[in-house]
Amino acid sequence: MDNTAKSTLEPKSEPQPDRDELSYQQKYKPSSAFNTREEYLEHELQIMAPRRWRPNLPFRDYRFELEDAIPAMAATIGKVVMVGAIAATFAAPLGLDDGFVLANVRYELLIAAVFIVLFSGFLLPTANLAGTHGPLIPLIPIVVAAGGHPMAFGLLIGAFGLLLAISKGGSMLANLTSKGVCGGLLLYLGFVGTTSQVKKLFAWGEDIGMTHIPFVVILCTILLYALLEHQGKRWLAVPLSCVLGGTLAFAMGAPFEFITSPGLPNMNPMYWWGEDTGWMLGLPTIESFVVVLPFAILAVAMWSPDFLGHQVFQKISYPERTEKVQMNIDDTMVNASIRQTFGSLLGGANFASSWGTYMVPAAIAKRPIPAGALLTALFCVIAGIWGYPMDLAIWQPVLCVALIVGVFIPLLEAGMEMTREGKTTQSAAIVVFSSALVNPAFGWALTILLDNLGLIGCKERSLELTKMNRWIIPGVMFVLLTTVMASVGLLPGIPALIPSFRH
Template sequence: MSNSTTVDGKADLSGPASSPQSSDYSKKHKPSSAFNSRDEYLEHELQIMSPRRWRPNLPFRDYRFEWEDTIPAMAGTIGKVVMVGAIAATFAGPLGLGDGFVLENVRYELILVAFFIVLFSGFILPTANLAGTHGPLIPLIPIVVAAGGHPMAFGLLIGVFGFLLAVSKGGSLLARLTSKGVCGGLLLYLGFIGTTSQVKKLFAWAEGIDMAHIAFIVIACTIVLYALLEHWKKRWLAVPLSCLLGGGMAFLLGAPFEFNTAPGFPNMSPSYWWGENTGWMLGLPTFESFVVVLPFAVLAVAMWSPDFLGHQVFQKISYPSKTEKVQMNIDDTMVSASARQMVGSVMGGANFTSSWGTYIVPAAIAKRPIPAGALLTALFCVIAGIWGYPMDLAIWEPVLCVALIVGVFIPLLEAGMEMTREGKTTQSAAIVVFSSALVNPAFGWSLTMLLDNLGLIGCKERSAELSSMSRWIVPGIMFGVLTTVMALVGLLPGLPAILPGF
């Protein structure tokens, strides 16, 4: 599988493209009126961009804003509020911290993430996806807290390990070693599990207010809307229209809703967040704090590769040809995520970082590059954090659930089915789903990658072309490390933890 790690900005070093006043993009740009359709214009924009890696990328010189950029920005902001809230609440609950702490920390994270979005994805690393929230890590957080894990120690180790993986280009290496069958199966699993979980969550909310019929009506109407948008080739409008439909219909049917979060600004002092009697009320971490969270940090970073790979592949499927330069760079995304994680943890944020799926998936569908929508996402995050009221709307179940379903999980299902449609991919895809259901996606991905590269399943011709390093050494090491870490902390079903205290 090819990847975008060859994007190194060298094209900018020769000719007029290196001039600070012009670029290949600004010379090749044409107004949308010069094209027969909006799709042709957007595809041309992707094909003429020349991102400048580790050098300034400026609006209108290197990319433009289009109204389609507002869609992934809106979806990404909704996803950020929801996911950071879930992370903060999961960590705060066992520590005895209330909703006020969670709300304040979410606001804090929205301000922090806006700075890193502008610096990296909008300015110096335009092919680095936004540093989002590590959703698959949420089920592990109660175990981390129960073991005595300190959130700063946990975040710092994730950032350090992620940076080491990025500078060694381990992320792109693992992407190259993952076949279409393995990646497609992973997308199918994540898409199906995510869709069903959101449907169950919406029904649980509706039953809790004795209006179970609202969930059925909202989902049924969302299905019809999504089908119509697909028919009209306007699927990138699915998130805002589905949010409007879900929220509006639920409210009209009598579901209770009110705005509670007033405008405000969070405390920006790290000393407040890491005080012994303020913020987390934990003080600074000790050496023992880092030892406790070490295996979980290894596992968290190991789970980055399949997550990042899925997002990159979705771009490859959605973008037209000759757009490799603007596709997400896995190693650069890891650099951005690692920097954001380390600084955010020191500052006192509750977020644990990964590639921002609720942004990149809608952006790929809308055929938009990363930078312009990234800047709008930063703006929306600041507005949501300070204004407060949009946070109430974003976490209301009829809005939240349908946004995640149509904006992330259904597209993942579609991409997975697209990748497993041709060739000898179905065996590998089935094993990924099977083994992921047994343990988790990280285990399923690493095991199936090993079996696939060995030639035991999938395309035998592909396996025969691989070197020993690619066939079994690297996949074997990855599977061995992941399985060992899971065994140490008790994540293998039916087997007790090897380390005491877990």
């Protein structure tokens, strides 16, 4: 039989599918197939294929791992603290008591859980969770003093954020930010955050007359963090540090008791926006929107450096070929904007941003967003209904060490990693300097302009930029942001340009 006849009798082999076309389930391998746990987690990141605006289902598109519980726990602790801070900052000048703050925090935990599941866990798996806009906290007393209405403030933030997301403005500004600028921003945020938490812990020690406890807790936390770093188990830093800090403080005599009993907050939005209930403000008027307009612009302008820091930290921690699962800035803005809009309509006190206390531990643990997001939603529901975990989460020995090891020290490490190569130190120094002068949003905008013009940093990078990216976009952004800050009195030593914001 000749070769031609033989070939016609043999069955034709089926074409093998390209590996990129295989589904997550087809690429999946159990952890036992890898030499180390880290290899397994990195392989999981590389084989996932998130579906944007389509259902992403557990076990079909991703799996739950023990490491997902760590960022979920850190995120829940951070959420209780940050929403409590915003609600309390609003409550004091409005004459609202602690009962309002507690009820609104529980309400916000339940609202957050719904949007976490819907977006980060289901429809937009590369959108970071919509957390709390911490840098806004110092501005809230000014907003209240000017007659600002929290619903009007939240709705404008949602509207401006959605416009920026739809126009892809967030990712555009991120692409214009060099490694030096971003690294300097991370260094500043990490250092300021770390020192502030240390000061808060020592202030707590003075209040209870036991200043030795903060010293012991922080020293032992440093030793634990160093040991975990040496063993390659840094992703365990948050839970172990919380247990260590709380146990040491209690054993040394620090007072603690559970006082928040189980229950549900009022779920009726009309209660929260009644004239004699909830916020006791009624619904906003046209004047209410005009008053908060500059602050809303500033809040959304401050999103980009916040989002960029979280995305860059993820890029540093993840292995190669994981672009598909990395945080998408524009999708995160969509998520935060929609969550902000509905949260404000429902009566919540939260002002949304990228959820840093989730993203940073998740990146360290080398885990994608969706599975940990669902666990975060579960923990938020448990904390909001059960009540008792809220007392533990806001106890200073637990809270401070959780934020230090889970967010601020990793930010410092990421900033140093980004500024150790190339001509990045000049830009990093200027962004730290200018952030200390006003705030991180001002420092970020000014340094992008100087860096892209080639006055500092890498001159070769500046020459490669188009005229639009070199000075037009950075210049317009800096002028707009500075004008808004000047109008509401945020530039040190300069009275507010708008009289109603002067004090």
